[in-house]
Amino acid sequence: MSTTQTNKFEIIKASTSKINEVDFENLSFGSVFTDHLLECDYTNGQWQKPVIKPYAPFLLDPSVRVFHYGQAIFEGMKAYKDDDEALWLFRPDENYKRFNNSAVRMAMPEVPEEVFIEGLNQLLQLDEAWVKKGKGNTLYIRPFMIATGTGVIASPSNDYKFMIILSPAKSYYSGEVKVLIAEHYSRAANGGIGAAKAAGNYGAQFYPTSLANKEGFQQVIWTDDATHTKLEEAGTMNVFFRINDTLLTAPVSERILDGITRKSLIDIAEKEGIDVQIRPVLVSELVEASKNGTLKEIFGAGTAAVVNPIVGFSYQDVYYELPKTEDSMALRLKDMLTNIQHKLAEDTFGWTVKV
Amino acid sequence: MSTTQTNKFEIIKASTSKINEVDFENLSFGSVFTDHLLECDYTNGQWQKPVIKPYAPFLLDPSVRVFHYGQAIFEGMKAYKDDDEALWLFRPDENYKRFNNSAVRMAMPEVPEEVFIEGLNQLLQLDEAWVKKGKGNTLYIRPFMIATGTGVIASPSNDYKFMIILSPAKSYYSGEVKVLIAEHYSRAANGGIGAAKAAGNYGAQFYPTSLANKEGFQQVIWTDDATHTKLEEAGTMNVFFRINDTLLTAPVSERILDGITRKSLIDIAEKEGIDVQIRPVLVSELVEASKNGTLKEIFGAGTAAVVNPIVGFSYQDVYYELPKTEDSMALRLKDMLTNIQHKLAEDTFGWTVKV
Numbered sequence: 001m002s003t004t005q006t007n008k009f010e011i012i013k014a015s016t017s018k019i020n021e022v023d024f025e026n027l028s029f030g031s032v033f034t035d036h037l038l039e040c041d042y043t044n045g046q047w048q049k050p051v052i053k054p055y056a057p058f059l060l061d062p063s064v065r066v067f068h069y070g071q072a073i074f075e076g077m078k079a080y081k082d083d084d085e086a087l088w089l090f091r092p093d094e095n096y097k098r099f100n101n102s103a104v105r106m107a108m109p110e111v112p113e114e115v116f117i118e119g120l121n122q123l124l125q126l127d128e129a130w131v132k133k134g135k136g137n138t139l140y141i142r143p144f145m146i147a148t149g150t151g152v153i154a155s156p157s158n159d160y161k162f163m164i165i166l167s168p169a170k171s172y173y174s175g176e177v178k179v180l181i182a183e184h185y186s187r188a189a190n191g192g193i194g195a196a197k198a199a200g201n202y203g204a205q206f207y208p209t210s211l212a213n214k215e216g217f218q219q220v221i222w223t224d225d226a227t228h229t230k231l232e233e234a235g236t237m238n239v240f241f242r243i244n245d246t247l248l249t250a251p252v253s254e255r256i257l258d259g260i261t262r263k264s265l266i267d268i269a270e271k272e273g274i275d276v277q278i279r280p281v282l283v284s285e286l287v288e289a290s291k292n293g294t295l296k297e298i299f300g301a302g303t304a305a306v307v308n309p310i311v312g313f314s315y316q317d318v319y320y321e322l323p324k325t326e327d328s329m330a331l332r333l334k335d336m337l338t339n340i341q342h343k344l345a346e347d348t349f350g351w352t353v354k355v
Numbered sequence: 356m357s358t359t360q361t362n363k364f365e366i367i368k369a370s371t372s373k374i375n376e377v378d379f380e381n382l383s384f385g386s387v388f389t390d391h392l393l394e395c396d397y398t399n400g401q402w403q404k405p406v407i408k409p410y411a412p413f414l415l416d417p418s419v420r421v422f423h424y425g426q427a428i429f430e431g432m433k434a435y436k437d438d439d440e441a442l443w444l445f446r447p448d449e450n451y452k453r454f455n456n457s458a459v460r461m462a463m464p465e466v467p468e469e470v471f472i473e474g475l476n477q478l479l480q481l482d483e484a485w486v487k488k489g490k491g492n493t494l495y496i497r498p499f500m501i502a503t504g505t506g507v508i509a510s511p512s513n514d515y516k517f518m519i520i521l522s523p524a525k526s527y528y529s530g531e532v533k534v535l536i537a538e539h540y541s542r543a544a545n546g547g548i549g550a551a552k553a554a555g556n557y558g559a560q561f562y563p564t565s566l567a568n569k570e571g572f573q574q575v576i577w578t579d580d581a582t583h584t585k586l587e588e589a590g591t592m593n594v595f596f597r598i599n600d601t602l603l604t605a606p607v608s609e610r611i612l613d614g615i616t617r618k619s620l621i622d623i624a625e626k627e628g629i630d631v632q633i634r635p636v637l638v639s640e641l642v643e644a645s646k647n648g649t650l651k652e653i654f655g656a657g658t659a660a661v662v663n664p665i666v667g668f669s670y671q672d673v674y675y676e677l678p679k680t681e682d683s684m685a686l687r688l689k690d691m692l693t694n695i696q697h698k699l700a701e702d703t704f705g706w707t708v709k710v
């Protein structure tokens with residue numbers, strides 16, 4: 001291992017790379033990590049010098065607050081290589097802003113831009129061989145922060161650890177996705193933490209999702225917890241509904257994550273002249289549109305899967321199958337978005353940022 | 356260190372004890388831990404042999420799911436010593452049941468009774484010198500479970516770690532507690548995880564509680580997230596309201612933790628002939644009762660503080676002060692409960708269990 005000190009970062013290079021052990025054609029999402037990670041500790045009311053170092057386990061006291069009180073947030077973003085082997089990020093400023101919004105909501109310190117953005121750039125340069133070019137290939141980026149202060153008392157931690165880890169990812173075809181519309185369980189409360197990428201929001205969904213899985217549905221579309229009449233979002237994706245040629249999606253709120261894929265797709269669709277309506281979408285509308293044949297498509301939108309077409313939904317024990325479409329809006333928008341991300345189409349929005 | 360193997364447990368004793376370094380008269384809650392902890396890992400679909408060993412930090416991979424998806428639950432219970440130095444637990448079966456209910460809701464494996472209950476007994480015997488006799492002294496017990504499986508994909512972990520750590524605690528007087536009634540933020544959703552002791556429920560409250568702190572309120576009383584008209588519970592306590600000589604408390608629900616202190620106080624109060632009403636309590640009722648002088652007391656009930664009298668509440672920017680009472684129901688019930696716990700009164704309910 002070799003250590004470099006700059007003004008801003010300490011960089012400890014791994015003596016060997018694991019890259020040759022990795023089968024880049026058969027990657028299971030989120031399971032393989034690159035050689036290095038970024039780590040930055042918050043202690044005594046201050047962020048310490050960030051360190052880039054070999055990916056490895058680390059020690060925690062059994063009483064750290066992330067275990068007991070769930071002070072933990074994360075982001076999910078991707079890096080892409082173009083045909084000239086240049087490395088790109090997609091709207092990293094949006095992830096950075098959202099991360100700090102999540103931090104505030106979870107009573108955690110905001111991370112400085114030079115740690116998050118510059119740190120990420122440094123880390124990516126070091127592990128850039130892990131990003132393969134070609135439209136199916138990306139590097140999934142996982143910034144996260146956990147409370148590392150000790151003591152089993154339900155109050156905010158004084159100490160935190162911010163990390164960025166990197167995982168090479170193939171764009172995946174997740175098979176036919178059927179969804180269940182939530183009638184009892186829910187994801188977020190009014191005045192709760194649904195709009196934050198807080199760890200606790202995800203574990204909370206595993207049990208109701210497993211019940212849906214048992215009935216043959218891969219995902220749940222969550223509804224508002226008070227009335228279960230409004231369609232909100234899926235586990236890790238915002239949701240779009242195409243009725244005739246209009247695209248509908250719920251407005252973001254304190255219950256719904258402000259997805260970057262969602263807002264990018266809205267911009268692309270509007271630029272394409274598609275009628276996009278951002279308004280509460282009722283379950284009853286969806287059922288009605290399915291019955292009268294105007295419901296053409298449903299799809300999820302999120303960084304991991306980009307766009308995930310849904311083949312049908314179940315509500316009150318009735319399964320509604322969607323028609324096969326020749327001319328899928330989901331796939332057309334997905335193609336336009338991934339072309340921008342991989343620098344295969346002009347980025348008129350100014351979303352892509354070179355590493 | 357000496358190691359003992361029994362059929363069921365591996366016991367590794369610390370070579371020296373930290374007990375002489377501890378000032379038992381000046382303990383800050385939840386910050387000092389005893390010499391040993393219990394650890395039991397779940398891998399390959401099975402609970403492994405539990406180990407009792409010296410309290411120490413342990414290694415975790417940066418991608419473990421407790422960091423990213425908040426699969427983490429806990430319990431809070433206490434051990435007491437009577438005047439003959441015998442060690443007692445209070446309704447441990449209730450904590451055990453609730454722990455496994457939390458596990459199911461968070462898609463985590465249930466912990467076997469011999470690990471949780473027998474393990475706790477073994478651990479307490481080893482560290483029994485840390486429990487001091489006398490009514491103000493207790494040992495706070497923190498069983499918890501975290502997801503230790505690696506991989507940043509939002510699905511349940513395959514691996515888990517169950518632990519029990521112990522912290523000596525003085526009964527505390529937390530000063531005058533003023534509370535704020537929640538009008539915007541909330542703790543739990545309908546169909547959410549509010550009834551589980553899931554880590555994510557607590558971190559979610561820190562920010563709104565810090566806003567209340569800034570206005571001079573130590574705690575928030577949460578209301579239902581849909582209408583904010585019903586009084587639910589405080590951060591780590593259920594809440595009771597005394598109107599004239601009637602004691603009111605909200606029914607437990609999927610939004611409210613089924614507190615063991617709460618249900619024990621209800622039983623004691625009923626035995627004392629107090630009129631107890633378990634029904635939704637409206638904020639408007641509370642305000643009305645305060646205005647017309649029938650509101651006599653409000654108090655929180657939970658394992659840590661036992662009973663926490665509240666001196667006043669704020670709602671819609673109006674502060675309602677409670678009258679000073681000579682004859683406090685809160686303190687009377689607290690005394691009866693702690694007398695049972697410390698074996699100073701006959702336990703006609705059969706709640707106390709010898710270690």
Ligand SMILES: Cc1ncc(COP(=O)(O)O)c(C=O)c1O
Pocket residue numbers: 076197233234235236237238257258259260261262301302303304
């Ligand atoms: C709950 C939730 N909704 C939606 C999304 C989609 O957001 P983005 O498009 O920014 O990845 C995510 C994250 O990936 C999410 O976790």
Ligand SMILES: Cc1ncc(COP(=O)(O)O)c(C=O)c1O
Pocket residue numbers: 431552588589590591592593612613614615616617656657658659
């Ligand atoms: C949210 C919440 N409510 C109420 C309580 C009180 O429960 P118990 O009396 O079992 O300690 C607790 C735990 O201590 C809690 O965390």
